[in-house]
Amino acid sequence: MDTVKQIDTKxxxxxxxxxxxxVVDSRKIIFPKTSLFFALTGPRRDGHSFVGEAYQRGVxxxxxxxxxxEALYPDANFLIVSxxxxxxxxxVGIHRAGFDYPVIGITGSNGKTIVKEWLYQLLNPDYxxxxxxxxxxxxxxxxxxxxxxxxxxxxxxxxxxxxxxxxMPALAAIIQPTIGILTNIGEAxxxxxxxxxxxxxxxxxxxSLCKHLIYYIDSVGEVLDIAANKHLLFHQKIELFSxxxxxxxxxxxxxxxxxxxKTQAMMxxxxxxxxxxxxxxxxxxLDNAYTCISAxxxxxxxxxxxxxxVQHLQHLEMRLQLKKGINNCHVLNDSYSNDxxxxxxxxxxxxxxxxxxxxxxxxSDIFQAGIPDSELYQLVAxxxxxxxxxxxxxxxxxxxxxxxxxxxxxxxxxxxxTEDFLQIHPDHPVALFKDEYILLKGARPFAFxxxxxxxxxxxxxxxxxxxxxAMAHNLKQYQxxxxxxTKLMAMVKAFSYGxxxxxxxxxxxxxxxxxxxxxxxxxxxxxxxxxxxxPIMVMNAERAGFDALIExxxxxxxxxxxxxxxFHEYLLNEGISKFPVHIKVNTGMNRLGFExxxxxxxxxxLALHSTMAVKSIFSHLVGSEAAEHDGxxxxxxxxxxxxxxxxxSVLPYTFMRHIANSSGIFRHPHLQYDMVRxxxxxxxxxxxxxxxxxxQPVATLKSTIxxxxxVKANDTIGxxxxxKLDRDSIIGTIRxxxxxxFSRKLGNGVGxxxxxxxxxxxxxxxxxxxxxxxxTDIPDAKEGxxxxxxxxxxxxxxxxxxxxxxxxxxxxxxxxxxxRVYVEE
Numbered sequence: 094m095d096t097v098k099q100i101d102t103k104x105x106x107x108x109x110x111x112x113x114x115x116v117v118d119s120r121k122i123i124f125p126k127t128s129l130f131f132a133l134t135g136p137r138r139d140g141h142s143f144v145g146e147a148y149q150r151g152v153x154x155x156x157x158x159x160x161x162x163e164a165l166y167p168d169a170n171f172l173i174v175s176x177x178x179x180x181x182x183x184x185v186g187i188h189r190a191g192f193d194y195p196v197i198g199i200t201g202s203n204g205k206t207i208v209k210e211w212l213y214q215l216l217n218p219d220y221x222x223x224x225x226x227x228x229x230x231x232x233x234x235x236x237x238x239x240x241x242x243x244x245x246x247x248x249x250x251x252x253x254x255x256x257x258x259x260x261m262p263a264l265a266a267i268i269q270p271t272i273g274i275l276t277n278i279g280e281a282x283x284x285x286x287x288x289x290x291x292x293x294x295x296x297x298x299x300x301s302l303c304k305h306l307i308y309y310i311d312s313v314g315e316v317l318d319i320a321a322n323k324h325l326l327f328h329q330k331i332e333l334f335s336x337x338x339x340x341x342x343x344x345x346x347x348x349x350x351x352x353x354x355k356t357q358a359m360m361x362x363x364x365x366x367x368x369x370x371x372x373x374x375x376x377x378x379l380d381n382a383y384t385c386i387s388a389x390x391x392x393x394x395x396x397x398x399x400x401x402x403v404q405h406l407q408h409l410e411m412r413l414q415l416k417k418g419i420n421n422c423h424v425l426n427d428s429y430s431n432d433x434x435x436x437x438x439x440x441x442x443x444x445x446x447x448x449x450x451x452x453x454x455x456x457s458d459i460f461q462a463g464i465p466d467s468e469l470y471q472l473v474a475x476x477x478x479x480x481x482x483x484x485x486x487x488x489x490x491x492x493x494x495x496x497x498x499x500x501x502x503x504x505x506x507x508x509x510x511t512e513d514f515l516q517i518h519p520d521h522p523v524a525l526f527k528d529e530y531i532l533l534k535g536a537r538p539f540a541f542x543x544x545x546x547x548x549x550x551x552x553x554x555x556x557x558x559x560x561x562x563a564m565a566h567n568l569k570q571y572q573x574x575x576x577x578x579t580k581l582m583a584m585v586k587a588f589s590y591g592x593x594x595x596x597x598x599x600x601x602x603x604x605x606x607x608x609x610x611x612x613x614x615x616x617x618x619x620x621x622x623x624x625x626x627x628p629i630m631v632m633n634a635e636r637a638g639f640d641a642l643i644e645x646x647x648x649x650x651x652x653x654x655x656x657x658x659x660f661h662e663y664l665l666n667e668g669i670s671k672f673p674v675h676i677k678v679n680t681g682m683n684r685l686g687f688e689x690x691x692x693x694x695x696x697x698x699l700a701l702h703s704t705m706a707v708k709s710i711f712s713h714l715v716g717s718e719a720a721e722h723d724g725x726x727x728x729x730x731x732x733x734x735x736x737x738x739x740x741x742s743v744l745p746y747t748f749m750r751h752i753a754n755s756s757g758i759f760r761h762p763h764l765q766y767d768m769v770r771x772x773x774x775x776x777x778x779x780x781x782x783x784x785x786x787x788x789q790p791v792a793t794l795k796s797t798i799x800x801x802x803x804v805k806a807n808d809t810i811g812x813x814x815x816x817k818l819d820r821d822s823i824i825g826t827i828r829x830x831x832x833x834x835f836s837r838k839l840g841n842g843v844g845x846x847x848x849x850x851x852x853x854x855x856x857x858x859x860x861x862x863x864x865x866x867x868x869t870d871i872p873d874a875k876e877g878x879x880x881x882x883x884x885x886x887x888x889x890x891x892x893x894x895x896x897x898x899x900x901x902x903x904x905x906x907x908x909x910x911x912x913r914v915y916v917e918e
Contacts, residue, residue: 119143123479125151131181132157137572185236186266196249198270200296203277204381205252211385215402220248221463226434230254235264245463261298273300275308307387310335310342334391336383370404415915418548420527428533428541444480445603447530448624451483457535458489470495511539555796555829555911561600562918563789579765582608584772595623596915602627614638621645639663652677652685664704671706678736680712680729692736696743709749710737718756718781756781778900793884796829798876810865816857823868830862834907838896847881
């Protein structure tokens, strides 16, 4: 998002209008009159399909690559180009060239976003900074970021990420950095490259026209030498600023002394020794801090100022967190930054998750926006109004002085400080908030974490974190394997495999899946009440729920004549015709479904009566993930197609066919037919163990250490003295038990938990609410530490293997008393 800035596109693009906003998503149109919509085309979605939606929302300026029936859009402007993305990148490159202040371009494998945000913190007193919102570093994200630049800014900081060879030159032409930063080169995002050297050389292309380059010489010095010697990089003289621990460098790290949670770093710069206290001890944070220090030195910031500012750096919560709050509220905590760009993103996510529920925004002053407060908060007011925010609670002197600008909001109140707000409502948050979604968006000095703690539902410290960004990534991994005509049904049954049906469904609806499937009618009703409008198939419809099916437009699976007759009689009595249903055929699962030989009889019933209309016919593969069952999979497909063909030969309309599940999508692409059903793969579990899919874990189950004790050899641990110690041991008690979903089968050394880079085995029997682990070999563990039960460090598949079960059972077995926390990267 930009402040008020106008580009005369008549000269640069042929469009007779002034454009302030670039839009690539018809769901995120806020200011349509001054927006330019780019109809981007991808493997699954064609932006031209959403031109009509964008037009209906008020957009009148479009860049397209296909002819458009302009008679349908009488007052719209269309620019037809061969490549829409390239046109957007070119336009932003022209815009970028209009500014001559310093621009920092950051790339690398790890640390890009952290370095960008820390530099924003450290340099804010000296510059009016424009930067990438969150991690907008892709071929689309970079131009949207750079478009924010205006004449009020004095420094730009943008990150660039690439996934394969050949992508960086386009980003370099957009960012046009004058100062380059290359963070560490590691294994992250390596699938598109031969090795780390190739990856580094590709990334170095961002800096081809830079005047300065900052880098960690111990990590990438060799690759930098290769690039320079082969003339692959520099078209002009570039000044290199290196930092390092081992090799000679511009900034040499001499020693690092750990002191509690801080590090005293001793370094040499221009022959002089300096000491900087860094409030971290892990290597990744130290590396990022040294990179930031190097940038500050390059920009001429005095070392005394650097020393004073670096010691106040804070860990960044890089994700939006959605948690259950008091009084049936949900709290969206996004207070790690507060500027116009990140506000827009947070409001989009609030709108997406809230559905039909009321929304409240608690917003602090926005600092150093580079425009007058009257103009700034007028833009904020417009953002809130466009997204139909119900209530604003403004905190801070600046926003309070401009409260008249928010007159159009249904409800608003203002407080000078966070303390004033909490004092006025000291013990009554339940009376203040009810059945709503609350966004916390506050600059760090306002300490909104106090409000977050005040609003959070008080439950025990075991939480399951659901990464909705990872889920969206997994969805795209599967979508990329589908034909453009193949639809996708996402399974959200069983509380979305334990992940939370409504929150997950809202993400899937936002990403435009075609269908949802639930197990029972009441699950579908919950989704409808939460604002989900996608078609929903109910897999186990029952007679008692027929009223709810009709009332909430839920489509039942019909799997037997008994169910068919019951539903037919109900529809007949209600005078309802052609209600959508899905026909299940049994081809080998032997669980539910019509036998293939029963289909002719079913056809006669469907032809005779008009109460139902077949939306799809489907079956269920029993072993699509295993090569030894491929023959039977083909047998199932043959039976299914025969049944579908017989049905189609009689019915006067077409219907969808679907049989492929998560593993079938990859292992049996010829079985895609009209639709596929994506289940456990959406949550990051690949049953087929495919080598050509890169899924990310969605669910992370975490708890904390309640107590640590030293226990002598030969003593016992837990019920029935089953945990016998053969050495003096350090035992930690973890706040999770079998009532939370941690199986008793994992007791007595079978299961383990992860902390401090190591696995700690379970000792003794698992209790209802707690378990004990052996921390003897992890001496730095302390009470209150977080332990991972499963997640990115300890895969859920490994836990399932220890337990002798499957990942499905682990996920769906996590108790509802375990708090779900939803995060968006």
